[in-house]
Amino acid sequence: MKRKITIRILLAILFALSSLFSFACQKTPEVKNFLMETKEDRDVRMKWWREARFGMFIHWGAYAVPAGTYNGKQVDGIGEWIMDKAKIPIPEYEKFVRQFNPVKFNADEWVQIAADAGMKYIVITSKHHDGFCLWDSKVSDYDIMDAAPFKRDILEELAEACKKKKIKLCFYHSIMDWHHPDAKGENFPTYREQYLKPQIKELIDNYGDLGVLWFDGEWIKEWTEEQGKDLYNYVRSLQNDIIINNRVGKGRQGMQGMNKEVGHAGDFGTPEQKIPDTGIPGVDWESCMTMNDTWGFKSFDSNWKSKETLIRYLIDIASKGGNFLLNVGPTAEGIIPEPSVTRLGAMGKWLEVNGTAIYGTTASPYGKPEWGRFTQKSGNIFAHIFEWPASASITIPDPRLEVTKAYLLADKGKQSLNTEKTESGLRINLPPTAPDPIASVVVIEY
Ligand code: FHN
Secondary structure, eight states: OHHHHHHHHHHHHHHHHHHHHHHHHHHSOOOOOGGGOOHHHHHHHHHHHHHHOEEEEEOOSGGGTTTTEETTEEOOSOGGGHHHHTTOOHHHHHHHHHHOOOTTOOHHHHHHHHHHTTOOEEEEEEEOTTOOBSSOOTTOSSBTTTTSSOOSOHHHHHHHHHHHHTOEEEEEEESOOSSOTTSSGGGHHHHIIIIIHHHHHHHHHHHOSOSEEEEEOTTSTTOOHHHHHHHHHHHHHHSTTOEEBGGGTTOBOGGGOSBSSTTOSOSBBOOBSOOOSSOOTTOOBEEEEOSSSOSSOOTTOOOOOOHHHHHHHHHHHHHTTOEEEEEEOOOTTSOOOHHHHHHHHHHHHHHHHHGGGTTTOBOOSSOOOTTEEEEEETTEEEEEESSOOTTSEEEESOTTOOOSEEEETTOTTOOOOOEEEETTEEEEEOOSSOSOSSOEEEEEEO
């Protein structure tokens, strides 16, 4: 009898344990290694991004308040680094947060500026290195709701506006944090597990479907490739089809931005203020760049690149199979500076006519001709002519190319241009003057 009771008790314990185990299994999300993806799955995931080619970077935060000036002195360097460059103590910097009240911020207007420029996605700093958060974070008081007078969730308003315009919303998020007390040294794991990761979860849960998570600040000694891989897997477990830049891990080689070798975490390389000399077949990349010399707003930086330079950069990047992420640094009031808006408008006008030679294209099949660049897409080669040749002709260096028609993209009537086969390739005869002095596109159908 005693033995029977013992067996019953043992069985009951076993049952309880097994139910507990199966409950625990249900609660634990599947741990999957998303780095082991097939090429086909990856191509599906990367499709919209590869087609988009042009996005808006927005660096915005409390650094827009000093706008480059501290204690009456203009500080050297990029605006969003003012805390570090001017060695501003945390309590002093927090005063800028308390003044950050961008009453002129209008998410619809910003998204419209991006859409008018022909941009297909927006990457905004949810948190830059200074640690200040642009959304209502439940794990932080250092955010737009709790620390600043503005009391509007900037990311929520942008998410709404992006949805209306079908622009993909993406977040830049700094791994490095100059404000959080645990973000350096031996407490770093606490910061990572109880702050960084919960914040990423908030961003994905509350503002998704996100296009990209764009990490930065990965160079700190506390961060390792292993942690990068873990974060990559974590982010993808929250949103399977999200795209993540290579700064999630330790792969990138400085500002050149591409990875040292294969096997690092991240989906695309991130050249900064640079365009690679050539594309790299099978490697995705995106050049990010400022229009003047700062990412975050500086009141006295007026070293603007011309619209001609920016349009040609976009073409150059597309001709090498990359994306162009072009930055704006709004003011503390919430205004995108007028010189940026003008330049973006000019890019949008050019893309209205010539967008088909940029969006969804792949790298040049013939390298770089001396008069401009090539892009290509399904049975079409696009010749982007920067310098209109004195001979009023260009040669496509492919003697075997069977061309059905060549015409100027700016010509709505698609009037055929004369072509002739030569030993060095196909010569296309052009009108004597360029339809667009910045870049005229000839479509070559084959
Ligand atoms: O330190 C940042 C910098 O402030 C800016 O955000 C750029 C954008 O790519 N990235 C970092 C430097 O690599």
